[in-house]
Amino acid sequence: MSQEQRAVERARKAFCTGRTKPLQYRIDQLKNLQRFIVERQKEIADALKKDLNKSEFGTPLYETMGLEGEISLAVSKLAEWAAPRPATKNLLTVSDEVYIQPEPLGVVLIIGAWNYPWAVTLQPLIGAIAAGNAAVIKPSEVCVHTSKVMGALLPLYIDKEVYPVVTGGVQETQELLQHRFDYIFYTGNCTVGKVIMEAAAKHLTPVTLELGGKSPCYIDKNCDITIACRRIAWGKYTNCGQTCIAPDYILCDPSIQDRIIEEIKKSVKEFYTEDPKTCSDYGRIINKRHFKRVMTLLEDSTIAMGGQNDESECYIAPTVLKDVKPGAKVMQEEIFGPVLPILCIGNVDEAIDFINQREKPLALYIFSSDNKLIKHMITETSSGGVLANDCLVHFSVSSLPFGGVGNSGMGSYHGKFSFDQLSHLRGCLIKQLKMEGMNKMRYPPHTAKKLSWARFFILNQVELSKLGRWALFALLAVVVAVILQRYFAD
Amino acid sequence: MELMKAFQTGRSKPIDFRVQQLKNLQRFITEKQKDITDALKKDLHKSENGTLLYELLGLEGEINMAIANLSVWMAPRPVAKNLLTISDEVYIQPEPLGVVLIIGAWNYPITVTLQPLVGAIAAGNAVVVKPSEVSCHTAKVLELLPLYLDPEMYPVVTGGVPETQELLKQRFDHIFYTGNSMVGKLVMEAAARHLTPVTLELGGKNPCYIDKDCDLEIACRRITWGKYINCGQTCISPDYILCEPSIQDKVVEEIRKSIKEFYTDDPKTFIDYGRIINQRHFKRIIALFEGSTVAIGGENDESQCYIAPTVLRDVTPESKVMQEEIFGPVLPIVPIKGVNEAIQFINEREKPLALYVFSSSNKVIKQMISETSSGALLANDCLIHYTISDLPFGGVGNSGMGCYHGKSTFDQLSHLRSCLIKRLGMEQLNGMRYPPHTAEKLRLARLLLLKQVSLGRVRHLVQATTLIMLAAFVLALYYVS
Numbered sequence: 027m028s029q030e031q032r033a034v035e036r037a038r039k040a041f042c043t044g045r046t047k048p049l050q051y052r053i054d055q056l057k058n059l060q061r062f063i064v065e066r067q068k069e070i071a072d073a074l075k076k077d078l079n080k081s082e083f084g085t086p087l088y089e090t091m092g093l094e095g096e097i098s099l100a101v102s103k104l105a106e107w108a109a110p111r112p113a114t115k116n117l118l119t120v121s122d123e124v125y126i127q128p129e130p131l132g133v134v135l136i137i138g139a140w141n142y143p144w145a146v147t148l149q150p151l152i153g154a155i156a157a158g159n160a161a162v163i164k165p166s167e168v169c170v171h172t173s174k175v176m177g178a179l180l181p182l183y184i185d186k187e188v189y190p191v192v193t194g195g196v197q198e199t200q201e202l203l204q205h206r207f208d209y210i211f212y213t214g215n216c217t218v219g220k221v222i223m224e225a226a227a228k229h230l231t232p233v234t235l236e237l238g239g240k241s242p243c244y245i246d247k248n249c250d251i252t253i254a255c256r257r258i259a260w261g262k263y264t265n266c267g268q269t270c271i272a273p274d275y276i277l278c279d280p281s282i283q284d285r286i287i288e289e290i291k292k293s294v295k296e297f298y299t300e301d302p303k304t305c306s307d308y309g310r311i312i313n314k315r316h317f318k319r320v321m322t323l324l325e326d327s328t329i330a331m332g333g334q335n336d337e338s339e340c341y342i343a344p345t346v347l348k349d350v351k352p353g354a355k356v357m358q359e360e361i362f363g364p365v366l367p368i369l370c371i372g373n374v375d376e377a378i379d380f381i382n383q384r385e386k387p388l389a390l391y392i393f394s395s396d397n398k399l400i401k402h403m404i405t406e407t408s409s410g411g412v413l414a415n416d417c418l419v420h421f422s423v424s425s426l427p428f429g430g431v432g433n434s435g436m437g438s439y440h441g442k443f444s445f446d447q448l449s450h451l452r453g454c455l456i457k458q459l460k461m462e463g464m465n466k467m468r469y470p471p472h473t474a475k476k477l478s479w480a481r482f483f484i485l486n487q488v489e490l491s492k493l494g495r496w497a498l499f500a501l502l503a504v505v506v507a508v509i510l511q512r513y514f515a516d
Numbered sequence: 517m518e519l520m521k522a523f524q525t526g527r528s529k530p531i532d533f534r535v536q537q538l539k540n541l542q543r544f545i546t547e548k549q550k551d552i553t554d555a556l557k558k559d560l561h562k563s564e565n566g567t568l569l570y571e572l573l574g575l576e577g578e579i580n581m582a583i584a585n586l587s588v589w590m591a592p593r594p595v596a597k598n599l600l601t602i603s604d605e606v607y608i609q610p611e612p613l614g615v616v617l618i619i620g621a622w623n624y625p626i627t628v629t630l631q632p633l634v635g636a637i638a639a640g641n642a643v644v645v646k647p648s649e650v651s652c653h654t655a656k657v658l659e660l661l662p663l664y665l666d667p668e669m670y671p672v673v674t675g676g677v678p679e680t681q682e683l684l685k686q687r688f689d690h691i692f693y694t695g696n697s698m699v700g701k702l703v704m705e706a707a708a709r710h711l712t713p714v715t716l717e718l719g720g721k722n723p724c725y726i727d728k729d730c731d732l733e734i735a736c737r738r739i740t741w742g743k744y745i746n747c748g749q750t751c752i753s754p755d756y757i758l759c760e761p762s763i764q765d766k767v768v769e770e771i772r773k774s775i776k777e778f779y780t781d782d783p784k785t786f787i788d789y790g791r792i793i794n795q796r797h798f799k800r801i802i803a804l805f806e807g808s809t810v811a812i813g814g815e816n817d818e819s820q821c822y823i824a825p826t827v828l829r830d831v832t833p834e835s836k837v838m839q840e841e842i843f844g845p846v847l848p849i850v851p852i853k854g855v856n857e858a859i860q861f862i863n864e865r866e867k868p869l870a871l872y873v874f875s876s877s878n879k880v881i882k883q884m885i886s887e888t889s890s891g892a893l894l895a896n897d898c899l900i901h902y903t904i905s906d907l908p909f910g911g912v913g914n915s916g917m918g919c920y921h922g923k924s925t926f927d928q929l930s931h932l933r934s935c936l937i938k939r940l941g942m943e944q945l946n947g948m949r950y951p952p953h954t955a956e957k958l959r960l961a962r963l964l965l966l967k968q969v970s971l972g973r974v975r976h977l978v979q980a981t982t983l984i985m986l987a988a989f990v991l992a993l994y995y996v997s
Contacts, residue, residue, distance in 0.1 A: 044887075047886075081951075081953055082953075083953035083954060083955065083957070083958050084951075084953050086958060087949065087953060087958060087961060091958075091961065091962060091965060091966070092965075094966060095965055095966050098966065113904065113906040113907050114906040116904065118900075118903075119904060124904060124906070124907065126907065126908065127885065127893075129889055131912070132913075208913065216711060219711060220708050220709060220711060223704070223707070223708035223711065224705055224708040224709070226704070226708075227701050227702075227704035227705040227707075227708055228701060228705075230697060230700060230701060230704065230716065230718070230913070230914055230916075230917065232917040232918075235711065237711070249940055250940040253940045253941075253943050254940060256943070256946075256950075257946070260946075260949065260950055296950070297950055297951040297952070298951060305951070305952070306952075307951035307952055307953050308951075382524075393940070395940060397937075400937060404609065404933075404935060408611055408931060408933070409933065410933070410934070411933060411934035411935070411936070412933060412934070412935050412936075413935075413936045413937075413938070414935075414936070414937040414938060415937070415938040415939055415940050416936075416938045419600070419936070419938075420934055420936040422600075422965060423595075423598065423600075423601055423606060423934075423936060424598075425595035425596040425597075425598075425606070426595055426606065426608065426934035426936065427608065427932060427934055428934065431613070431931040431933070432614075432689065432711070433711055435711075436711065436713040437713075438932070450889060450912045451908055451919075452885075452889070452890065452891070452892060452893060452912070453891070453892035453893070453901055453904075453907035453908055453909065454885060454892065454893045454894075454895075454907075455892075455893070455894045455895070455897075455900070455901040455904065455907065456878075456881060456894075456895040456896070457894070457895060457896040457897045457900075458896060459730055459731040459734045459735060459874070459876060459896050460734075462734050462737070465737075465738070465741075468569065468741065469737075469741055469777070469778055470566075470741075470745075470778040470779060470786075470788035470789075471778070471786075471787075471788050472563055472565035472566050472569055472788050473565065474565065476565075476569075477565050477568055477569055477573075480569055480573060481573060484573055484574065484577050484903060485573070485576065485577050485580065506990065509990055509991070509993075509994050510990070512994060513993050513994050
């Protein structure tokens, strides 16, 4: 039996014991996960340094702090999330129990990515655990050191039967995908996303696909370009541009292109010193294959800043390309590297057309002081999420669902959305074996009279909650009126 | 694609357009009622009143609900802020997906084709409507839709398997399929090639557990109704019964009585009793009888696709009738030794679309809920959870993915886009996130990010305090005077 098969079968067996259902178990596992992050901070940071040259402080800031926040949120809210959710009653269900009961799905497969390997692998896991599922965790083999640490250390903290870690490459993933899961959560690229969904279709397994694309960044003439460019530079060059929601390219009026380049240069110097290669906070490309891929994209465009590189270290300097054409190599695929093309367009409507001619991105960025323009852009485009006047930070707002649309993905997560995504929200209606007279109108023989009764009950779906609220207000108004009347009478 | 161009004109987005189309849909149902009922009589032997009750009433309700609530559903949905977003606009904006493909089924051909359409229109999408060719007369009536709805925005495509396969090669922004699991897999596979999300409303064998402790007369009447309407061809009809051997005879008797009450002594001549959709399904169902004991009914007539309301008794788990979804007027009773065995039996099989439990004991009901899984669960009745628009209707596992009805349809066929609108000010606050990363900056970031104050709770606290102070003030006035 392969390690994959063993892991899946053990997880399924463990799930069927019912062990994951009690809230206390889930909370304990989440707290164990929290302990793992805190106690193994050094191993996690060391692995990320080797994989992506992430700095010691960069790791908690970009990978583990967000996880800690999500774990705290899940632990504090779990009772509320897992509780029955009452549904609106109608005239026919006045005396019944009507609610939605969240339930575990069963065994979830989580396939992680290599760019933020802890964040994108463990954050879905938090939702999976909270929702009461078992989970097979498959970290990306591309981040070699991190997947080793995950495989070796995670099972020391969380229930290793219920949440097995399966390491390996393409072959092992394909092997896993032959098995039946109750949900598959994949983070990565579109090509593999399609393969995952096709495999899932064979078992009718629902999926969440967190994919990518080219996230456009429109800079309006009317905005504080200094601040805008600082935020964009931060969003772009974090993790050496290897962020699914990094601003991929800039769209702006030609008259501000030079200013933008200047401001980005300043910010890059501010963040990464004159020599980013020696700055501990500047990352590296994950491997030679991606290094070569990103370097090729520079070929037919003009470098305005950066361009220095060193294959032996997989180092590419923070780079800006100017006067880029839509047909340029760098505009044909998601860059996923520290290369920022600037395309000049005439006005916001041209920018909107440009964006709409392409696949829906995971994120859309708009920099403008004009709220009207921002709203116009939101209305006329589509994207997973939209963030005005900053980059990346919508990721950390747990009350916002994080996910793509079209080629950038399907499904969403973060906060309660992770819980709901990895649960089955089961409709429950509990009636009594009484009031059978009411049911006459639905039984054959069907007559016009019975039908008119049915129409009355079904089409007058009085919202009883609203009715209740009005009754309460009416009562309050009467009480206040009585008191006031007494006061004036004296 | 032509339809994508129509969608890109933006015509389907304004609320007035959507409401107008929904009203036109309502007119279609009202004005073409006779055509619809005639077609359903030919396809499934549905009576006129039966069609109104089971197909059109619910649809009318959904259209009314969509029209009444559309502006609320479409509006930006504010979400909880945290310390870092306190002065920002943070909300979820529902948006159309684009072009939706709706593939209908033949058993309630109007409802299961048009109900998703209500949500698709409400959500601002363009839609390709592909009715099932199996209910051929109804498909013809649905071809009249373009006389009422915008024909560019909501084309109807008729045809069989080749036409559907051709459609599935195209790229859509969502595919909504109602039908069986086998075809469901093919639809999802085709969707995967374009990364198209899907809603699959499938089926399965819906178990119906009857506890010893319950009013068998009422239970059996409700089960009989749920089973034999539309000749058992309902995705949520109780597929089989699980009960203790000691009550099997009583169950059979009560069902017999109810059948007579609903369909007279001769259901074949009775207007409200339906027919099997076609001979292929007729033969399929008759073959399921093999190896089981008929307790009621069994009479059939191939020329009419007529199968009498039938009950099989002492059915074993291995019998033919327990190997596939029956989708016909045949009700097997499988004896089991009590609720625990029933739960085990159910859990050994695929998750059903609906689970029915009849019991006067709330404890038994709650045990059934917590130890099983199904699309939905209904205690002490059949089918009617379908009419509660606030309950999401859909399957889990083999019985489907995604859900709809009421607002759920709107949400299912929308993209719920996260929006965060910040200002280009307060840049000092961002200092903690910029390199060079230091321990001090990290400590500040931890403070702000990990203390996600729920501002909603603060608001409630302020409201409550104000109310209390107001009440105290009024009372003070009263006592002072």
